[in-house]
Each structure stands twice: as structure tokens, then as C-alpha cells.
Ligand SMILES: Nc1ncnc2c1ncn2[C@@H]1O[C@H](COP(=O)(O)OP(=O)(O)OP(=O)(O)O)[C@@H](O)[C@H]1O
């Protein structure tokens with residue numbers, strides 16, 4: 001089947017979702033957040049729709065999701081497959097609704113305690129369309145850290161997945177999304193919706209390394225005194241198209257958004273950063289900060305960077321944004337070489353230094369080392 | 380013994396010829412001061428010696444330790460012992476100063492067939508040098524030159540010189556922007572490194588540093604050529620009359 005041929009009659013019980021999708025229409029190359037992604041060839045392909053199976057997970061100290069089915073999970077975890085969850089009614093991405101429509105049951109993980117865990121996604125089916133979704137609820141005042149990794153073994157496939165996250169009053173979530181894919185025929189579209197309640201905190205770190213077609217579309221809402229710190233690293237090569245689009249809405253007063261995007265592009269890769277920060281009228285004394293920087297390692301690589309702000313209040317504490325794209329700083333490179341450091345290592349030092357701010361903020365050595373390894377493999 | 384011989388050197392940056400036939404011999408163990416008006420080509424000469432990619436040599440040659448170096452990569456020249464302190468050191472955010480210095484030193488040690496220093500061994504060496512120079516210790520843990528004051532950047536160049544122990548040292552306006560105490564420290568550091576073998580090429584606009592360092596030769600560069608070579612008496616004449624006394628190239 002082709003995505004565009006889906007018979008929506010089959011889903012007529014899901015009235016609200018269908019209506020949303022109908023009013024927004026399927027994404028086309030003209031849809032703002034898909035404009036640079038090359039959605040048409042992906043949507044035009046023939047796929048076999050493969051819906052996740054329900055099964056009893058094996059016990060493990062992490063969660064493993066294979067093609068949308070939870071196959072491993074810690075025993076103590078409260079995970080259920082839930083129908084008819086409350087969804088975001090103002091997401092800008094129609095695939096969010098499509099994804100929900102196709103994913104009747106949502107994997108629901110409830111975090112009632114302080115906890116840290118890992119989610120491993122395995123994508124193994126070729127020529128398949130695989131939709132699934134995860135709902136994550138963080139109870140008030142709890143601190144949770146989730147690290148997710150993706151292992152891609154599928155070719156010519158399209159996976160839809162994404163989170164519906166609810167961070168309750170005073171709670172905090174650190175979500176580290178580590179996505180590596182070296183299969184150029186694999187596509188992932190991931191619409192996420194995150195609600196940050198009063199005084200909650202959301203830290204997002206995304207690392208996209210590789211050659212695949214990956215697009216993450218985040219809709220983030222901030223209530224009073226909520227705080228989001230979003231950090232994105234893209235290291236794309238070959239003919240990859242990797243992007244992050246975001247709408248972050250500061251809805252409550254004294255809410256705060258900080259966003260860093262660091263991109264390194266090689267070969268004919270295309271990177272997309274399309275971040276819209278919105279401050280609604282009630283969000284007085286909020287602050288928003290956004291900074292996107294890109295290094296192109298060669299001509300032919302291409303970055304689309306669109307940092308944007310919309311502010312609907314007169315009382316704003318800070319609103320700063322900036323975007324730069326360029327090649328490696330030749331003067332810096334020469335400085336290192338003059339000290340006897342060979343050119344390739346000097347380049348590597350500059351590239352790593354460019355990402356250091358994010359690596360250091362996260363304080364995770366493994367991801368930094370993984371990056372260095374990948375970078376060196378490509379030289 | 381000549382350590383460097385510059386012969387009829389012509390060089391351009393972009394389309395503009397800046398060095399117009401430089402002839403200059405520099406000797407092992409000696410201090411060569413280079414003076415000249417703004418825009419004379421002093422920094423361009425330094426950049427040509429270290430192989431800056433902006434500079435294109437169109438004629439002539441640079442012989443260092445008996446070999447032509449004009450086709451060598453900048454890092455090879457550095458490993459052969461040529462060091463330049465930059466007139467404007469670059470800031471490289473995210474590259475830790477100590478890590479950078481250790482990488483540079485270990486590249487050199489590798490070139491010399493020595494085994495690399497580990498972090499602890501290196502830190503010990505570094506801390507001793509820092510103290511001698513009167514630098515703040517926190518500076519070694521900061522990003523390379525990032526947010527350093529003008530004077531701190533210059534001290535950091537001297538620190539690199541001390542750690543790397545080069546054979547041929549170019550100091551491009553090391554004295555500009557230094558306070559009185561820092562100038563003394565830097566001059567002392569340079570004097571301590573004068574061991575009868577190491578050669579210095581000191582570019583300056585001011586007499587003060589030359590009073591501390593006492594050069595063996597003074598060369599006047601103007602309009603891309605060396606107009607005059609002599610001793611410290613040249614500086615006296617310049618102080619009185621300015622560069623016009625040497626006419627135009
Ligand atoms: N990248 C460049 N592009 C174009 N012109 C340049 C460049 N670098 C230097 N020049 C020109 O070359 C000439 C010599 O410059 P250089 O920096 O070598 O002078 P200098 O003797 O070091 O002067 P100062 O005493 O002011 O440092 C100047 O006219 C300068 O404008």
C-alpha cells in the first residue's frame with residue numbers, strides 16, 4: 001500500500017483524529033515543516049503496513065521495543081498498552097495525527113518514582129510502514145532520566161514513532177535521544193508532543209548521526225515557570241536529510257526556553273533546523289534563547305536553519321536568537337597546525353570543540369566518544 | 380652559523396604583492412629584531428616563514444637548517460622547530476588550553492621519537508611554567524584564548540613557546556598590550572630561553588623590549604624589503620627621526 005491510498009473509512013470510530021487529519025491534509029512538499037525534507041518520495045513508496053503485536057515482555061533492566069512492540073522491560077515498571085489517550089489538539093504536524101490514527105494502542109510508561117532507564121528501539125522490518133507511539137507520564141515532583149537509542153536494520157522502510165509526554169507540576173525529565181543510522185533508505189518521522197506543567201523542567205538532548213532520512217517534529221508547551229532546555233546535534237553525511245523542527249510555546253508566566261542546535265554536515269547531506277519559539281500573551285516575564293550553528297565540512301553539504309520567534313506579550317525578560325553557517329575557521333585551523341598538530345587532527349579538534357558545549361552540558365562521555373569514533377571512521 | 384636564509388623573497392596575499400624581494404640571513408643563537416612602519420610586511424614575512432595558506436610565494440626561497448621550506452606543510456615546519464607567536468592569537472572556544480598544549484607537545488615528542496607525556500606528567504610541567512610566568516592557573520583549564528585579555532593572550536603564546544621549546548622563535552609584537560610587569564616577565568622568559576642555539580626573530584615597534592632583550596641584529600623592513608641591517612644604534616636613530624631616514628624602498 002501507499003500512504004496516500006490509506007482508506008480512512010476503516011478508522012471512522014476515531015472521529016476527532018480523522019477530522020484533524022482531514023482539515024490539515026496529508027503532508028506535501030509545500031507543507032512548511034516538510035518543505036526541505038523530501039517527503040514525496042518517502043510517501044510515494046509502497047510499504048506493507050505492520051502494526052505492533054501485543055506480547056508479554058521478557059524481563060530486562062531496560063525497555064526494548066522491536067518494530068513497535070515492547071519485548072523487554074524491567075519487572076517493576078508500570079507499562080500498559082492504552083487506547084484512546086488524550087492527545088495534543090494543537091500539534092502543527094499532521095503526521096502526529098496520522099501516527100495516532102494508525103497506532104490504536106499507545107505504549108504507556110508511568111513514572112511515579114525518581115527513575116532512570118533506557119529505551120532501545122530496534123527497527124528490523126524492510127519495505128514496511130511501522131507506526132507506534134509512546135506515552136510517558138512523570139508524576140509531580142519526580143525526576144526522571146530516559147536515554148533512548150535506535151538500532152536500524154530495516155531498509156526501504158518508513159517508521160512513525162513519537163512521544164506524548166506529560167511532565168507534571170515540579171517534575172523534571174531529561175530525555176536523551178541518540179539516533180544513529182547508516183542506512184540511506186531508511187526514513188523515520190517522529191512527531192512528539194510534550195506538556196510541561198507548572199515549575200517543571202524538560203531537558204532534551206538529541207544526537208542524530210548518520211545517513212538516513214530522519215525528521216523530528218516537537219510541539220512543546222510550557223506552563224508557568226516551566227523550563228525547557230533543548231539541545232540538538234546533527235552529524236550527517238552522504239545524502240542524509242536530518243532535521244529537527246520545533247514549536248515551543250511559552251504559555252505561562254516566567255517560563256523559560258533555551259535551545260542550542262549544532263550541526264556538522266558532510267558530503268551532500270542536508271540538515272534542517274526549523275525552530276519557532278512562541279511567547280503567548282499570558283507568558284509575561286518569560287525568556288527565550290535560541291542559537292543554531294553549522295559547520296559545512298565541504299561544498300555540497302547544505303543547512304536550512306530557520307530560528308524564529310513570535311512574541312505576543314510586551315513584558316519579556318529575554319529574547320535572543322542567532323544562526324550561523326560556515327566552513328571550519330581557517331585561522332583557528334592554522335593556529336593549531338602552527339603548533340605542530342597535523343591538519344586532520346586539528347580539524348577534528350575544532351569540530352569536537354564546536355559540539356563541546358552540548359557534550360559538557362550533558363556530561364555523558366560515551367556519546368562524545370561515539371561521535372569521535374564515527375567522525376574518525378568517515379575521514 | 381646561518382639557521383635561516385631568506386633569498387629574494389617575493390610573496391603575495393590575494394592579488395597584492397606584499398614582500399618585494401626580501402634578503403635576510405638569521406644566525407643560530409642570535410636575536411634578530413625586526414622593525415618597520417605599519418603595513419611594511421613584517422607579519423606577512425612571519426606568515427610566509429610558517430606557511431600560512433593566505434600567502435603565496437611567487438619568487439625566491441627560504442632555507443631553514445639547510446633545506447628549502449617553502450613547500451612544506453605548516454605543521455611540518457612547526458615540528459622542525461619553527462614557532463610563531465601570533466600578533467593576534469585566535470580564540471578557539473571549546474578547545475581546552477591544557478589539552479591543546481599537551482596535544483601539541485606530544486605531536487612534537489612523537490616527531491622526535493619520544494614517548495608521549497600523560498596528563499599528570501604534563502600538568503606538572505605546565506604548572507611550573509605557569510607559575511614562572513605569573514599566569515593565573517585557571518587559565519590553563521579555560522578554552523584556548525577565549526575571553527583572554529590582550530595581555531593574557533600574549534602570555535599564553537609565551538607559555539606555548541616555553542612548553543614546545545622551538546629552535547626558531549618568531550615573536551610578532553609580543554610586547555604590544557603587555558603591562559610593565561608582564562613585559563618584564565616575558566622578557567625574562569625569552570632571555571631564559573636564549574641558550575646560544577635558539578634563534579629569535581622579534582618584531583616590535585618599541586625600544587623597551589629591546590632594552591631587556593638586547594638584540595644582536597636590528598633589521599628595518601619597509602615596503603616589503605629589508606632597507607637596513609645593523610645593531611641597536613639603528614633603534615636610536617629611529618627614535619629620533621622616524622622611519623623616513625631610511626628613505627623608501
Ligand atoms: N589578508 C590580507 N588581505 C589583503 N591585504 C593584506 C592581508 N594581510 C596583509 N595585507 C596587507 O599587506 C600589507 C602588510 O601587512 P602586514 O600585516 O604584513 O604589515 P606589518 O608590517 O605587520 O604591519 P603592523 O606593524 O601594522 O603589524 C598591508 O598593506 C596589509 O594591508
Ligand SMILES: [Mg+2]
Pocket residue numbers: 421422423466551
Ligand atoms: Mg604586523
